[in-house]
Amino acid sequence: MSNEPRSYNQYCPLARTLDVLGERWTLLIVRELLSGPKRFKDLKDALIGVGTNLLSNRLKEMERNGLVARGKLPPPGVAAVYELTEHGRKLDETLLALIRWGTPLLAEPKKPSEYFMPHWLLHGMLSAFRPEQAAGVSETYEFHVDHEVFHLRVHAGQASGDMGKGHESCLIWESDSESFMTLAFNLIRPEEAIARGYLKRGDAETLARVLRTFDPTCALVPPARN
Amino acid sequence: MSNEPRSYNQYCPLARTLDVLGERWTLLIVRELLSGPKRFKDLKDALIGVGTNLLSNRLKEMERNGLVARGKLPPPGVAAVYELTEHGRKLDETLLALIRWGTPLLAEPKKPSEYFMPHWLLHGMLSAFRPEQAAGVSETYEFHVDHEVFHLRVHAGQASGDMGKGHESCLIWESDSESFMTLAFNLIRPEEAIARGYLKRGDAETLARVLRTFDPTCALVPPARN
DNA sequence: CCGGATCCGTAACGATACTG
């Protein structure tokens, strides 16, 4: 039944890593699980186009490889869920490195055919974190984008993020996703964002600080297509 | 002829990145090109199992995506070569992040069926660099492994590496690949390495410093297989 | 010999139908 998965068959640090991570959908499953345990259906809905059989197989492989564990919801939850192991959670940094490299690819706006879920942007923001701008800052920022809510925390020179509302956020942003992208890519000035009513809490100075602290444009060197 | 390549079709930083990097062999091609321009044959020989048609297609895709450029050898070389663009070279950091996560996978020794080329270890060493151990150090270390030669440079708190001999190396290591791995994973003590004659230049203290500066064991938390 | 292009069998993937 469960065959040996395809392998590059090289004794090489990169090749062995890609044997585990490199197959289609694997890293996107990690992306989804990084924001907490998910049920089969949640994964299927976030990964449009994946066959249910393939998703099932991938999860089994990832379980064998020590990336994912099958869990039970703690309180009265009967549903089985998938969650990352400690080792799997360490992929956080790896995903950010991939995203950081690919930031220029996001400059091209969303095509109509493309799917979009606001929580995907959480990783995008975290990948653009600039520690040198965050010295002495200890704050939480909350974003409501297309009815999804997530927040970023900056503390002790580190940034972290999660879905849901933040705790005592000093800034609350609320807009559709398109407007949020213009914010993230520094295409809108704080004053204009305020004028449009996107800021439910916090002032222009705070917003400007956020834009300095999370700035994808630092990486923007276009890929120079032919 | 050249169809649209398969895409996740998601407006997501990670998904768009994987649309470019995620297909089979792509990142291994990058691995090879990171150590300088290569000819078609060089790539084919380092990527055993790749079909020549697939390799050709990948290189075209990578060219379209601004990763790779077709170049000519400068002096009297007539051969066409493939080299990374500036944007492609930035994948350096990304590969190191992947390798760093996958380091525990290398603890399992080389299987007989696996292929091996010494220069693959160069990335492995670089991924294990610990800047905090390199303060004030400015040195070059040279390694001869299975008749391939590469060197590591540490300078100004940064590490870099290349194929070929180093300049004024303060340490020269020479051994087969298996012995080198025991070195890299700190499984051999400096005195023993000297006793076995692996050290052609440099003393035990220098070797100990190398092992402190490049230490993959820091990341060694086994994936907890079932 | 090198750099591919062409062809073909096999394995992986994607969509849908089906079951506990």
Add this chain to the structure above:
DNA sequence: CAGTATCGTTACGGATCCGG
């Protein structure tokens, strides 16, 4: 809802062939 079973399609892997 959480998968398994089935099936058509695409991508991959290996071999062969050909111009430079």
